[in-house]
Amino acid sequence: MEEIIKHKSFWDLYAPIYDENRRHEEYLRNTNLNILKTYFRPGQTLIEIGCGTGIEAKEMIKHGCKVVLTDVSFEMLKVAKTKVGSNAQVINLPAEYIDSFKIKFDGAYSSF
Numbered sequence: 592m593e594e595i596i597k598h599k600s601f602w603d604l605y606a607p608i609y610d611e612n613r614r615h616e617e618y619l620r621n622t623n624l625n626i627l628k629t630y631f632r633p634g635q636t637l638i639e640i641g642c643g644t645g646i647e648a649k650e651m652i653k654h655g656c657k658v659v660l661t662d663v664s665f666e667m668l669k670v671a672k673t674k675v676g677s678n679a680q681v682i683n684l685p686a687e688y689i690d691s692f693k694i695k696f697d698g699a700y701s702s703f
Contacts (some may be wrong), residue, residue, distance in 0.1 A: 598663055598664075598685075599663045599664055599665075599685075602643075602662070602663060602664035602666065602667050603664050603665060603666040603667070604666075606644065606664060606666035606667045606669070606670050607666070607670070609643060609644050609667070609670070610644050610646070610670070620646065620647070620702070623647065623702050624647060624650050624651075627647065627651060627654075627700055628651075628654050630698065631651065631654070631656055631697070631698050631700075632655075632656075633654060633655025633656060634655060634656070634657075635656050635657070635697035635698060636656070636657040636658075636659070636694075636695075636696050636697050637651060637656050637657065637658050637659070637696060637697060637698045637699065637700065638658070638659045638661065638689070638692070638694075638696045638698075638699045638700075639651075639658055639659070639660050639661065639699075639700055639701065639702075640661055640686050640689060640699060640700070640701040641661070641662055641663070641686060641701050641702075642660035642661060642662045642667070642668070642671055642681075643662060643664075643667050643671070643702075644667055644670040644671050644674065645660055645670065645671025645672070645674040645675050645679075645681075646674070647700070647702050648660050648671065648674070648675055648679055649674045649675055652675060652678045652679060657679070658675070658678075658679045658680075659679065659680045659681075659682065659694070659696070660675065660679055660680070660681045660682065661682045661683075661684045661686070661689065662683065662684075663683070663684070663685045663686070664683075665683050668681050668682075668683055686701075
């Protein structure tokens with residue numbers, strides 16, 4: 592649990608500048624999104640584990656998927672919520688607890 596708290600604290604501090612510091616990864620991000628869009632079809636329900644600021648989730652929602660976003664960092668989720676609005680469920684949850692979901696998903700992904 593102590594390790595989770597350390598990770599959460601780091602990502603909470605990094606959240607406000609995360610997107611700005613990741614602009615150089617746009618090519619990789621677009622490649623990942625193209626792969627995700629190949630495997631996941633519109634109408635499917637997905638879970639993103641470690642969603643960060645929600646960049647991929649926003650695009651998968653545009654693709655027509657329903658997305659549940661999870662992350663250990665509440666601050667990252669606040670940024671993600673500004674991108675996805677009410678179009679996705681946002682849950683503050685460490686990856687270690689994903690198996691506690693009662694919801695069935697058509698797929699799962701993590702870009703981190």
